[in-house]
Structure formats: structure tokens, C-alpha cells
């Protein structure tokens with residue numbers, strides 16, 4: 124080897140090195156370059172063979188790189204040798220990352236695997252250096268084999284290092300190129316296969332390239348997208364915003380915003396756009412526009428917010444939106460110094476359509492009502508469906524209060540026109556409550572309450588009416604609410620009592636029965652008439668527990684009378700239509716009779732005609748079932764309602780009670796006398812018992828007896844009295860004849 128090193132021609136070496144560097148610079152194939160490096164050294168040292176091995180991807184094995192002077196059989200045998208602490212010269216050099224010198228292969232223990240092969244090919248010593256990347260990763264090894272056992276001198280080590288460096292440069296460049304190529308391909312894939320449109324814009328905003336998804340956003344007005352400014356894509360209203368974000372991205376700040384674009388079919392799409400600066404060597408050279416179509420999401424968002432504040436059935440605003448609208452309209456009225464009208468509209472007759480013809484017919488009516496109302500007001504007015512058949516209308520721009528009247532009249536006549544649903548002609552009308560404001564009100568929702576109160580008043584006046592809100596209406600409603608609360612307390616503290624008024628058989632003068640009448644002794648107001656508090660209890664639903672208590676108590680006290688030996692009298696109890704129409708009413712009556720050991724004939728239920736107004740067929744059916752229990756039925760307040768004589772014969776009733784207003788006018792009004800005579804004779808034809816209520820004078824008694832009225836009830840005989848008084852009264856009357 125000394126001979127070789129002395130004969131080493133440094134000029135030739137430097138030329139070879141230059142030509143190899145040239146090969147590297149001109150991107151010649153790596154195999155070619157590595158082979159040239161080996162040949163360069165082989166040429167310098169006769170009887171020396173260079174070998175380059177390359178590390179595999181995992182850095183665990185060494186693979187053939189170049190070894191033009193080595194025998195092919197040997198090169199093939201060491202292909203794939205492991206990198207490790209005892210793996211020949213090259214495997215060990217790669218493992219230790221330093222020059223490893225094997226002076227004598229024949230004696231080196233790390234050569235055990237390949238020793239005989241090497242010696243067979245006359246290879247006796249091997250010196251190897253690792254090839255490392257910039258980051259210190261092992262790229263491979265460069266080795267020199269000699270055909271005699273020997274150690275390298277300084278020059279040889281230097282030349283070996285020099286050649287190894289050239290090989291490392293070539294390999295690194297190859298790796299870098301491959302990595303660059305790979306990263307370029309990755310980027311291309313991200314760009315090309317991105318389902319979202321991606322644009323590359325120059326700093327002027329011109330589109331330099333677009334991926335296939337981006338090309339689909341080409342406006343139908345242009346033929347090409349590339350080279351055009353991005354403003355051609357964005358709709359005019361959003362241009363200013365889009366340009367602002369683009370400029371910010373050009374200044375190096377990533378941006379995210381929404382803008383609308385039109386696609387190649389001229390569809391309007393809402394896009395979520397990211398503008399990202401393209402940074403090269405710390406400088407912005409362009410902008411990426413990454414676009415995501417969020418049109419569907421926007422559509423759902425709009426739908427959700429529409430549903431949140433609109434009524435699904437009619438499309439009108441719902442009660443959620445009412446307060447906001449009201450506050451806004453108060454503001455408008457204040458600013459324009461106009462009057463604001465608030466109308467509360469409730470449909471008359473809608474419930475019976477819904478009950479009898481079903482909800483789908485009811486729904487159709489509501490939809491049409493909503494449409495008709497919308498036709499009668501201005502677009503700037505507001506119509507809200509509060510639920511069911513109740514609506515609120517806000518008219519914020521009226522000059523005078525009276526200007527609301529024509530609108531209300533139009534609404535009423537519009538609603539009252541017949542509806543033809545599924546071939547059936549239907550009629551509904553509207554009861555309207557009106558309140559006015561100048562917009563200066565601290566709690567605008569109070570206006571809704573006022574209109575609501577007025578609407579209730581309108582309803583009470585009959586159908587198809589409108590009513591203005593007045594402050595005394597408010598007073599009455601407040602009183603109503605107060606009474607309801609106090610009544611609740613009275614129910615809870617059981618401070619309601621029953622009084623009883625005897626009913627006298629006209630022919631014999633004996634007590635035929637008693638009527639139970641509710642009494643409420645208010646701690647401050649004294650006795651409150653049931654005529655006052657029963658309607659309140661009916662409105663609030665309190666009538667049900669009250670009615671159950673009355674029936675139970677009346678039956679209990681009738682039984683108590685029996686136990687006192689007072690028998691042969693019946694107990695009449697007033698029944699509220701609301702309780703009567705409840706399910707389980709008949710069952711309850713049966714239970715209460717059984718509980719107190721009474722038979723049906725001892726109980727008489729006083730009902731009124733109003734009970735037959737809604738669903739008369741069902742009411743008649745309930746009456747039949749009560750009759751089957753033996754219970755008697757009396758029709759109270761006869762003569763004050765519609766008193767259609769024709770339906771009387773269809774009703775399974777036992778008695779009619781002539782209202783006391785007829786009896787009281789008897790002496791002054793000869794018509795009343797005629798009416799009473801008529802009622803009694805008609806009742807006799809129908810085999811009904813007639814009771815006259817409110818009998819106060821002897822002459823009334825005489826007249827009624829003359830007309831063959833069956834039963835008399837009134838102060839003339841007895842006022843309603845407590846149970847204890849009744850017991851005494853009944854005991855005494857045994858000996859007394861009233862008539």
C-alpha cells in the first residue's frame with residue numbers, strides 16, 4: 124500500500140474529484156456517481172478495492188451501493204449485512220459511527236460470518252468509515268479492501284475520508300431531492316384532491332392556479348378563471364370585506380371570513396374562506412384562498428332561527444318574538460309620535476270545529492284565518508299567533524286612536540267570511556280586545572294583558588265584538604284575581620259551608636226536599652254570594668274540588684238526617700257544567716252514593732241549559748247514565764236561557780225550576796204570569812215536576828198553587844239555613860202545615 128500511496132497522483136485525483144462534483148451538480152444518477160468515486164480510488168491504489176454500502180430505510184442493514192473492483196459473488200454475499208457492534212468492518216463502522224480498521228481479516232473476531240469468503244477472494248484487510256447525514260443519521264459506509272493484511276497510514280486515511288465525503292454529498296443530495304420531490308407530491312395531492320376549492324393568488328389578487336374543486340367556481344360569465352382577479356368570484360355586497368381580508372393576508376396575517384360567491388351554474392353559495400399568506404424565505408409572495416362551502420349549514424341555521432320565532436302551522440311570528448316586536452313598535456311610535464294599537468284576537472266557534480271535525484280541519488281554518496288577517500294589515504304591522512286560536516296584532520303607526528277601528532272592522536269581516544274546508548262550509552268570528560299606547564310604557568307586556576282583558580270582555584258580550592280596554596276593566600280583573608286567591612285559601616282551610624233551603628210540596632205543604640247552597644264567610648267581607656264566587660271558581664278550575672266537596676258533604680248530611688229519623692226528603696245539589704262534562708262524573712256520583720249508603724232517588728242534580736250548548740249529545744248520554752243510577756235531574760233557571768221547548772222532550776229530566784225572576788215579577792207583569800202558566804202546562808204534558816224558585820209572598824203561593832205548580836221554594840217558607848237549623852226545622856215541620 125505504501126507503493127500505491129506514493130504513486131498517488133494528486134493532480135489526477137483533483138481532476139477526478141472535480142468531475143465527480145460536476146456529476147453531482149448535474150444530477151447524474153447516484154449509482155453512476157458512487158461507481159465513479161470507487162473507480163477514482165481504485166485507480167489511485169492498485170490492489171485496493173473500494174466499496175460503498177448504503178443504509179436501508181430503517182437504518183438496520185447495509186445494502187450494496189457501488190463496488191466496481193470487488194468480486195460480484197462477495198458483493199452479493201454482504202448485501203443486507205447487519206449494522207452492529209460485531210458485524211465485520213463496515214457493520215461495526217456504521218454502528219460505532221467512526222473509522223474502523225481491520226488489519227487482518229483472518230484474525231478479526233467480527234469477521235466470523237464473511238471471513239472464509241473474503242479470504243477466498245484474497246481480501247485480507249478492510250478499513251471503513253461511516254457516511255453521515257447533516258443530522259448525524261447513518262447513510263452508509265465507504266470501505267477499502269486490500270489483498271494483504273495491513274493498517275492504513277495518515278495519507279490513506281485522508282484520501283479515504285475525502286472519497287467518503289464525496290460519496291456522502293452525493294447520497295445526501297439524492298436524499299434531499301427525493302424528500303423534496305416527495306413533499307412536492309404531498310403538497311400537490313393536498314391541492315389537487317382537496318374537496319374544498321383552493322386558489323393560489325398573487326399579491327395583486329389574481330388567480331394563479333386553482334384545484335379542480337376551485338375551477339368549479341368559475342363564474343358562468345367568464346371562460347377562464349386563471350389570470351382573473353378574485354373579485355370576479357365574490358358577490359358585490361361582500362367585495363369590500365373580502366378585499367380587506369385579502370390585504371391583511373398579504374401583510375402576513377392569516378384571515379378567516381364568510382363571503383358569498385356564485386358557482387358555474389349561477390347558484391349563490393356561502394363560503395367560509397381562509398386567506399393564508401404564502402411565505403417563502405420570510406417573505407409573502409402570494410395568498411392561498413382555501414374555501415369551504417357552508418351554504419347548507421347556513422340554510423339550516425336560517426331555518427332553525429326562523430322556526431324558533433315563527434309558528435310552524437301558519438308561518439306567523441310566534442309568542443317568542445312578541446316581546447321584541449312590541450318593544451320595537453313602542454320605540455317606533457315614540458319616535459314618530461304615533462299611536463300604537465295592540466289587538467288581542469280570539470276566534471269564536473273555533474273550538475267546536477276542532478272538537479267535532481278534527482284537528483286537520485281546525486288547522487286549515489287557522490291557516491286561512493292567518494292569511495286573511497295578513498291581507499288586512501300593512502307589511503310593517505305585526506301578527507303573532509299566541510297559540511290555539513289566539514292572535515296578537517300590533518299596529519304601530521296610527522295617527523289617532525280611532526284609526527284602529529276600520530282595521531279592526533276589516534279584520535272581523537275578513538275572518539267572519541265562510542271557510543270552505545274539505546267541501547264543508549264553516550263559520551268562525553273574532554272577538555277583539557283593543558288597547559292603545561303612545562309607546563311610553565315601562566313594561567310593554569302590560570299592553571298585552573290589557574288587550575287580553577278587553578278581549579275577554581268582548582267575548583262576554585257575545586261573539587263578533589270588539590272592546591276597548593279601560594282602567595275599570597283592569598280593576599275588575601284584579602278583583603277577580605284577588606277573589607281567586609282568597610277562594611283558594613278558603614278551600615284549603617275548609618271555610619266554605621253548606622246551607623240548606625227547604626222545598627215544599629204545594630199540594631200537601633210537607634217538605635219534599637232541600638237544596639244545598641254553598642256559603643263562603645269571608646273573614647273581612649262577610650258572606651260572599653255563590654253567584655259571585657262560583658263563576659270565579661269555574662274560570663280557574665277550582666270548581667272541581669269544590670263541587671266534589673259539596674256533593675260529598677250534602678250526601679253525608681242527608682244520611683245524618685236519616686240517622687236522626689228524618690226521612691223521605693231528597694237532596695238537590697247544583698252542578699257546574701264544567702264538572703258535569705268531566706270524565707268519571709257518573710262514576711263519582713255512584714261512589715258518593717255508595718259511600719253514604721244512599722239510593723239514587725234521594726239525590727237530585729240541578730243542571731242548567733248551558734250544559735247542552737257544547738256537545739249536547741254527550742250531555743244527554745251522561746244524563747241517561749245518571750238516570751240509570753236512579754238519580755233525579757232538575758233543569759235550573761228555566762226560562763232564562765234559550766229554553767227551547769222542542770229539545771225538552773228529548774232530555775231525560777224529572778223537573779224544571781222556574782227562575783225566580785218570573786216569580787218576583789208576578790204581581791207587576793201579567794206576561795210573567797202567562798209565561799208561568801204556559802211553562803207549567805207544558806211541563807205537565809211532559810210529565811215533569813215544576814218547582815217555583817224565589818217564592819216570597821202569600822199571593823205568589825196562591826197563584827202558583829192555582830196553576831198547579833208542584834213544588835215551591837223561597838223565603839216565604841224558609842231562607843237557606845245551616846245544617847243544625849235545618850234539623851230543627853224539619854223536626855218541627857212534621858207538626859206544622861205550611862199551607
Ligand SMILES: Nc1nc2c(ncn2[C@@H]2O[C@@H]3COP(=O)(O)O[C@H]4[C@@H](O)[C@H](n5cnc6c(=O)[nH]c(N)nc65)O[C@@H]4COP(=O)(O)O[C@H]3[C@H]2O)c(=O)[nH]1
Pocket residue numbers: 624639640641652653654657673697698699729759760783816817818819836837838839843
Ligand atoms: N231573592 C230571593 N232569593 C232566594 C229566595 N229563595 C232562594 N233564593 C236564592 O236563590 C238562589 C237559588 O239557587 P240557584 O238558582 O240554584 O242559584 C245558585 C246556584 O246557581 C249557585 N250555587 C249555589 N250553590 C252552589 C253549589 O254548591 N254549586 C254550584 N255549582 N253552584 C251553586 O249560586 C246561585 C246563587 O245562590 P244563592 O246566592 O245561594 O241564592 C240561592 C238562594 O239563596 C227568595 O225567596 N228570594
